[in-house]
Amino acid sequence: MRFAYGLVLCLLTLGLLSPSSLQAQEKPVQLSLLAPIQIFPEEAAIKGFRLNLLYGRNVSVKGIDLGLINHTTTGVTKGWQLGLVGVVDADFEGFQENYVNITKGHFKGFQWGFYNQARDMH
Numbered sequence: 001m002r003f004a005y006g007l008v009l010c011l012l013t014l015g016l017l018s019p020s021s022l023q024a025q026e027k028p029v030q031l032s033l034l035a036p037i038q039i040f041p042e043e044a045a046i047k048g049f050r051l052n053l054l055y056g057r058n059v060s061v062k063g064i065d066l067g068l069i070n071h072t073t074t075g076v077t078k079g080w081q082l083g084l085v086g087v088v089d090a091d092f093e094g095f096q097e098n099y100v101n102i103t104k105g106h107f108k109g110f111q112w113g114f115y116n117q118a119r120d121m122h
Contacts, residue, residue, distance in 0.1 A: 077093070100115045
C-alpha cells in the first residue's frame, strides 16, 4: 500500500496526475493480471500509471502504460506506452514503444517497434 501512495505522490509531482483526475471513473493507478482480473474495471479511465502483467484493457490511459499487452478502447490515450503489444482502438498522442504498435484512430507522436500501424500519423 505504501508503494501505491508513493507512486501517486510521484505522479502528482511530475504533473501526470492532478487532483481532478481522482473522479469516479478516472483512476490514478491500475494493476492488471489478465483483463478482467484487474484492480479497476475495463470501463475505468486511468490517469497516472497502468501496469499490465499479461493483458490489460481500459477505455483510456493518460500517463505511463507499461506491460506485456496494453489495450485501450474508446477514449483518447496520451503519454508513453511500453510493452510487447500495444493496441489503441481510438486516438493516441505521445510515444508508443512496443514490438507491435497498432493505433486504429489518429496518431500524433512517435511509434517505435517492429510493426507500426495507425490510421493516420502526425
